[in-house]
Amino acid sequence: MAIPSSTRFLRKVRKFVVRHAIAADLPEKAVEHVKMCVDEACTNVIEHAYDGEAGHEVDIAIIIDASRFTVCIRDHGRPFDRSTYSEPNLVELTKAGKSGGLGVHIIRRLMDHVEYQTQGHVNEIRLTKYRNTNDVPIG
Amino acid sequence: MAIPSSTRFLRKVRKFVVRHAIAADLPEKAVEHVKMCVDEACTNVIEHAYDGEAGHEVDIAIIIDASRFTVCIRDHGRPFDRSTYSEPNLVELTKAGKSGGLGVHIIRRLMDHVEYQTQGHVNEIRLTKYRNTNDVPIG
Amino acid sequence: MGNFSVGFNLRDTVQVLSLKGELDAHTASELEAAIQKCKDDGQYRIIVNGANLHYISSAGLGVFMAFIEEVRNEGGDIKIAALQPKVFNVFDLLGFPLLFNIVDTEDEAIHLFEKQN
Amino acid sequence: MGNFSVGFNLRDTVQVLSLKGELDAHTASELEAAIQKCKDDGQYRIIVNGANLHYISSAGLGVFMAFIEEVRNEGGDIKIAALQPKVFNVFDLLGFPLLFNIVDTEDEAIHLFEKQN
Ligand SMILES: Nc1ncnc2c1ncn2[C@@H]1O[C@H](COP(=O)(O)OP(=O)(O)O)[C@@H](O)[C@H]1O
Ligand SMILES: Nc1ncnc2c1ncn2[C@@H]1O[C@H](COP(=O)(O)OP(=O)(O)O)[C@@H](O)[C@H]1O
Numbered sequence: 042m043a044i045p046s047s048t049r050f051l052r053k054v055r056k057f058v059v060r061h062a063i064a065a066d067l068p069e070k071a072v073e074h075v076k077m078c079v080d081e082a083c084t085n086v087i088e089h090a091y092d093g094e095a096g097h098e099v100d101i102a103i104i105i106d107a108s109r110f111t112v113c114i115r116d117h118g119r120p121f122d123r124s125t126y127s128e129p130n131l132v133e134l135t136k137a138g139k140s141g142g143l144g145v146h147i148i149r150r151l152m153d154h155v156e157y158q159t160q161g162h163v164n165e166i167r168l169t170k171y172r173n174t175n176d177v178p179i180g
Numbered sequence: 181m182a183i184p185s186s187t188r189f190l191r192k193v194r195k196f197v198v199r200h201a202i203a204a205d206l207p208e209k210a211v212e213h214v215k216m217c218v219d220e221a222c223t224n225v226i227e228h229a230y231d232g233e234a235g236h237e238v239d240i241a242i243i244i245d246a247s248r249f250t251v252c253i254r255d256h257g258r259p260f261d262r263s264t265y266s267e268p269n270l271v272e273l274t275k276a277g278k279s280g281g282l283g284v285h286i287i288r289r290l291m292d293h294v295e296y297q298t299q300g301h302v303n304e305i306r307l308t309k310y311r312n313t314n315d316v317p318i319g
Numbered sequence: 320m321g322n323f324s325v326g327f328n329l330r331d332t333v334q335v336l337s338l339k340g341e342l343d344a345h346t347a348s349e350l351e352a353a354i355q356k357c358k359d360d361g362q363y364r365i366i367v368n369g370a371n372l373h374y375i376s377s378a379g380l381g382v383f384m385a386f387i388e389e390v391r392n393e394g395g396d397i398k399i400a401a402l403q404p405k406v407f408n409v410f411d412l413l414g415f416p417l418l419f420n421i422v423d424t425e426d427e428a429i430h431l432f433e434k435q436n
Numbered sequence: 437m438g439n440f441s442v443g444f445n446l447r448d449t450v451q452v453l454s455l456k457g458e459l460d461a462h463t464a465s466e467l468e469a470a471i472q473k474c475k476d477d478g479q480y481r482i483i484v485n486g487a488n489l490h491y492i493s494s495a496g497l498g499v500f501m502a503f504i505e506e507v508r509n510e511g512g513d514i515k516i517a518a519l520q521p522k523v524f525n526v527f528d529l530l531g532f533p534l535l536f537n538i539v540d541t542e543d544e545a546i547h548l549f550e551k552q553n
Contacts (some may be wrong), residue, residue, distance in 0.1 A: 043246035048462035064199035080493045087492040105181035106241035131531045138505050142500035187345035219376045223344040270414045277388050279381035286377055
């Protein structure tokens with residue numbers, strides 16, 4: 042799906058991703074994790090890659106196969122410079138009265154695999170949950 | 181998802197694909213088309229690529245993005261030689277008492293885009309339905 | 320097979336096969352067996368009632384294709400009745416209405432057999 | 437915002453904020469405004485009741501992080517009560533139980549305020 046760069050559409054994205062995560066038979070906990078991380082990643086795109094500016098587009102694609110559930114989030118904004126990123130410390134953040142700084146940490150904690158890529162003007166975040174492939178026995 | 185190369189699992193594949201097609205908000209008619217074509221393609225893999233032999237695997241992956249719904253079906257069997265394929269004629273088929281010959285035709289008729297690829301030992305069929313991207317207006 | 324079954328019902332001289340469930344490459348052999356049984360019984364006037372058939376793939380269509388010539392050569396026919404719209408669309412897409420009598424109700428199909436007497 | 441709201445309820449000297457719906461980067465400003473209102477009213481003893489809060493993202497957590505120092509400097513506190521398990525897990529994952537009183541019921545939170553008198 043594609044949404045405009047506004048947090049107004051986060052809920053719609055969560056619903057979309059949850060529907061597919063359930064359809065893909067992910068365990069309830071994994072569904073929650075995917076939902077939250079996609080929210081965090083889209084929030085970051087809207088607030089950082091697009092600097093909170095409306096009128097841009099955020100693309101969300103989902104890939105489901107036998108072993109994994111992957112959500113790809115694409116934008117045309119500012120790339121995420123991970124060299125300047127450091128792990129957050131909740132005590133310090135609250136002492137400083139910060140209202141953020143946990144999103145990337147949450148994504149890393151809850152997803153099995155996270156990739157940030159920039160090619161040309163397109164930034165892509167890939168969030169993956171692996172799943173047990175005890176689907177059907179071969180035979 | 182992955183299924184063993186037996187027609188017993190076709191129903192499971194249909195259910196899986198339908199769940200995702202609905203979750204992706206495809207129109208009812210497109211859901212039916214995708215369901216049928218995935219069935220036909222998996223049947224062909226089981227009966228032709230694997231010659232009806234049990235014990236092999238058929239992999240089904242789904243890709244959903246803003247503009248399309250794609251199902252990729254992968255096998256390790258015999259590649260589909262399309263140079264020997266010709267469009268079926270129902271009158272001739274019935275005259276000859278044939279019990280098949282319509283699957284590939286159905287797939288071509290009902291899907292918006294169909295690709296057959298073989299890379300190394302892996303054959304892949306990609307079935308795509310495009311969708312109207314009147315999702316959410318930008319703004 | 321679980322998700323497909325065939326009910327047999329003789330209406331005068333016509334054998335009615337009532338299909339239920341989903342007809343795919345796995346379950347097609349059930350319909351094949353049912354029509355084979357009609358043949359074994361010398362019963363070539365066959366109505367397939369699809370009121371409870373929810374799905375058909377080309378493997379299901381193939382059963383009709385495989386038997387129709389032979390059945391007609393024996394003076395009989397396979398008439399198809401009461402298909403759900405989604406299922407009818409599949410028959411229609413492949414051009415079956417040109418080769419088969421596909422009617423709205425079982426009674427209509429019976430009627431067609433009577434007229435052919 | 438549609439999918440998030442804050443109910444106000446004064447219990448003696450404690451302001452209870454009852455959250456309802458989903459707290460994300462879009463709706464966080466509503467909670468921010470609610471706590472700002474408490475501050476404007478000089479009301480620094482705050483309980484956030486999460487019985488009807490179904491979802492929280494880091495933007496929601498951020499509101500608690502932003503205000504807690506200030507509220508405590510004024511002799512007050514923000515205590516969190518009645519979270520749904522899924523929502524509690526998010527607070528827990530980020531280490532909030534070390535910095536905040538997170539209790540099962542609103543009454544427990546009231547009780548903690550009373551003990552601190
Ligand atoms: N998609 C993104 N594009 C650009 N910058 C990003 C992106 N995601 C995160 N960042 C940068 O990483 C920092 C940490 O992000 P995060 O942990 O989510 O906390 P917060 O967004 O609350 O600041 C952000 O402040 C921003 O500078
Ligand atoms: N996935 C496949 N792998 C190998 N051969 C295939 C495949 N799909 C189709 N074919 C070939 O194309 C022919 C036509 O297929 P189709 O139209 O589905 O009819 P049917 O399967 O009933 O014969 C098959 O008989 C087979 O030779």
